[in-house]
Amino acid sequence: MEMDKIWRVNLSDLSVKSEPVPAAWAGLGGRALTSTIVAAEVPPTCHPLGPNNKLVFCPGLLTGTVAADSGRLSAGAKSPLTGGIKESNVGGTAGQMLAKLGVKALIIEGHPTDGKWHGLYLNQEGLRIEEETETLGKGNYESVQILNERVNKRVGVVVCGPAGEMKMLTANISVKDPDSHIRSIGRGGLGAVMGSKKLKFIAVDASGATGMPIADPEKFKAAGKAWADALMAHGVSGSALKTYGTNILINILNEAGGLPTHNFTAGQCKEHDAFSGETMHDTIVKRGGNPSHACHPGCVIQCSQIYNDAEGKYLASGLEYETVWALGADSGIANLDQIAEADHIMDDLGVDSIETSVMFAVAMEGGAIPWGDGAEVLRVLKEEIAKGTPFGRLLGAGTEAVGKAYGLTRVPVVKHQAIPAYDPRSVKGIGITYATSTMGADHTSGYTIATNILGVGGHVDPLKKDGQIDLSRNLQIATASVDSTGMCIFVAFPVLDSAECFQSLLDLINARYGIALTGDDVVGLGKYVLTTEHKFNLAAGMTNKDDRLPEFFEYEPVAPHNAVWDFTPEEIDSYWNF
């Protein structure tokens, strides 16, 4: 078994070195570790695309073990989109392989000055850096195939797509899944950071790795069974997500009047069933696709899917609610095939399908693209953004840049990052999360939809202000902890509803490391993560005035509830009282 270590790669002088794990980092993983390293080593005022930013990859505390749904890999840096700290995590196969090779953290530093691109190869022999030419400018699907042939079919791949090469603010980092399809380190423009370092890919080959050290194997095995049983016993993680995927939320949010439509001018969309989770499920089954697909080995939730075209040929996988919403309801493209094709192209280019799709709705309001014109969106993706034309560069800079270019006031962003698929006027808890998250507008950082809409973890009325700040704070603290474990955030559904499920997660961590964490320690970890990130953002120049929603939410009531955003600045600021 490998001793855990820190790897550093410097693109200024092409040096590669490994270091022992500092004692202070030993108990951290995932988001807790990426944010700790970024806060410790990246000057908060640095240019995110300059030589002083660092891109940090960390598997979670349980990543690489056999525990169900523990395959997440976190990436962190200063975000070129938000100007603050960023953590974004992903499934796929690379995280588990990095963990099995004993990589506690992989830190990418420096800035090449000679215009050359490089690739990293990590295996049991160590880490080597080589100049890269073949995959430059290639789509992500082709780059993955090239690396499958160059290394081996099982190689884990983390790749900077064409958008990242062009340092677009919408650029994500793409990660290979078990079927050589794409998962995404989606938000905050981390692909542009990877591109700024001219690092095209990280190829991870864990062949021969012997498995993870487990301090108490008997206890780990028992906790692992209780954990998997609890995930399977809950209605959301055990059956709903593998049937309908996350896109089931189209009809729920439409029914709740919280489905932002036509660039946030309405809360319901009359074409909702054309692209709902139910319609998507039936279409997938009819065409011989697969509604249940695991994005990494060991996932029992299986929210991903294989979506085929009308001829039964693969078109897209991992179609998420937020992408379908932004193209279907927000941009008015009531055509699931066009939405799936756009999703595939976005994965191939390596752009965040939330930032990019919310941008399309803003571009439509600005008159740059006709409302609901799916064919034109597909053309723009292929002919403008992919080719980096001047218009494509503007769109590739994201929602806020396009809103400014067209002189719009209805520009749904917080901390310069696009607001996803839940209207904060009619689902007020998520508005507090958008406003206060250290990540910019990010539903996953404190998913109050669970309690506001889905009845998970109790019920807090989405249309009233009461209880929303406490709800968002508690969920953001819990999420910061879950993001550090390597667990998929969807484990939160059973964890919120079942004390036994939460205990089995603690037991897994304790058995893995031979420690005795309590529930209070987990809360403490979450608070530490949020506080560390908040301090970085303040040092980068943000203030409490950045914890605000766009003004239009205050003066434009949204149907059907005629709801407005009515939290005072003082109420929002009280979020940080912990």
Add this chain to the structure above:
Amino acid sequence: MQVQVRLYATFRNDRFNEQMRDYPPGTTIKNVLDDLKIEESLVGTLFVDFKYATSDQELHEGANLGIFPVVGGG
């Protein structure tokens, strides 16, 4: 009285997506669930006129009723 009933996810199987249905005054959501042979323990979320509702709620003429099993995403 007329009630617009919308079913979602697995509740659509062997039933319908959306129907205007006739019920006597005083009908509760629970009565509608019984009428449609939907087991209450399988219900996740209920909406009346696009607002959160509980099964003991009484329906009114022209009500919009949405019925979901336990589902979620994100």
